[in-house]
Amino acid sequence: MEIKSLRYFLAVAREENMTKAADMLHVTQPTLSKTLKSLEDELGKKLFTRHSFSISLTDEGMLLRDRAEDLIAMADRIEQEFITLDDITGGDIYFGLAESFQIRHLAKEIHKLKNRYPGFTYHITSGDTEQVTEKLDKGLLDFAVLCEKPNSAKYDYLKFPEADVWGAVMPADHPLAKKKSVRVKDLIGRPLFCSEQSWNNEIPQWAKDNFDKLHLEGSFRLSYNGSMFAKEGLGILLTFEHLIDCSKESGLVFRPLSPKQTSELYLIWNKYPSFTPIAEKFLTQIKTSFHKHST
Template structure:
């Protein structure tokens, strides 16, 4: 089986399902790659992947999907010694004019849902495909990272903090596959297992 994954702490749900499934089928072979949403969707369309995990609502005319059990919460990752780190939550006013780091996909699709007509007040300093790289730049006081919670180490010893956005901004995560896709028998069995595990939070076609 071939998986393409967006970044989220909820990937742990998928990892647990694969681990459980591998105990039933020890000879299972699978391959994991990580890209942003647009890249994994393109590879799914080309038949290079069996399943992808997307951080946006999939096109129900092309795909079937399962929604992950939780949601990802947005916030700002920044050094603990900057003034904004003392706030309980971050508003658009707090970030206006500051250098910001964010994935290109999220800057286009997610952040506008939060900033609304204030989007022009926000300044994208740089876009990153990998949140770790962006966190390194944030740690060096080069900008503020807009990210999901739980992707960057913000433990007390890390020198970094995560502060949620207000109003709250959340994103759902989806396990996605092509409509009418012909799976291998092992992939069919895996899909049956994960449907049962994820329960009724299905978004289409199952």
């Protein structure tokens, strides 16, 4: 199976039209059709369903699309790494990031490295623990940032200098907005929004025996989306401080949880990484910086 064939396949999957995909790839339509037919013959599966004016993926096609995206990303990364292998002024680093106010520490380190090596380029993917560790395990990322302690058998890691503080985001006119902090009993019987990961981990640690009395109205991977539902009065969002605009003009307020609940943030990488020179430089730099914060 050739990488070129997979690139052609992904182009057609995105465009859902053979003519548009051929134009985008700068190949003739017969060449594109022949390549896709050969790919279907090689796999022994039908990948597309042809309609009058469009093309859609079969179940097998959707499976190949998911796998092909990772394969193409890896091929592109390998090619770029070899191009920049001897480039002492730059290179590429790939990060997978959780949503956290503490990401500012990482951004500061990236800025410092960018000043030292102007040719350095960074690539950011956002997601929860499951999403970013999957890409890290596949070799699509150099580093990932998690809001939970990583598996030390699989990953090496650094703890960020500060922890995130948990709280409740709600409309400014909500009855609980009058309180300085929010306790578990205040949330019982109220619709709550939270990430699925945190609802299964951090919130039970905080709520303890009262966790079963709390009601998850809906889960969001991104706190911003959850805040829009909270703003409409559909529920209270449980999230980290500073992630949501709670200025006077926003119409929202943040109230910390009581007792105080915090989450540590971790920069992780594979136990036996194949780092490029620029990734090695970054790791050395951030280890030094984080060590200074902790002493």
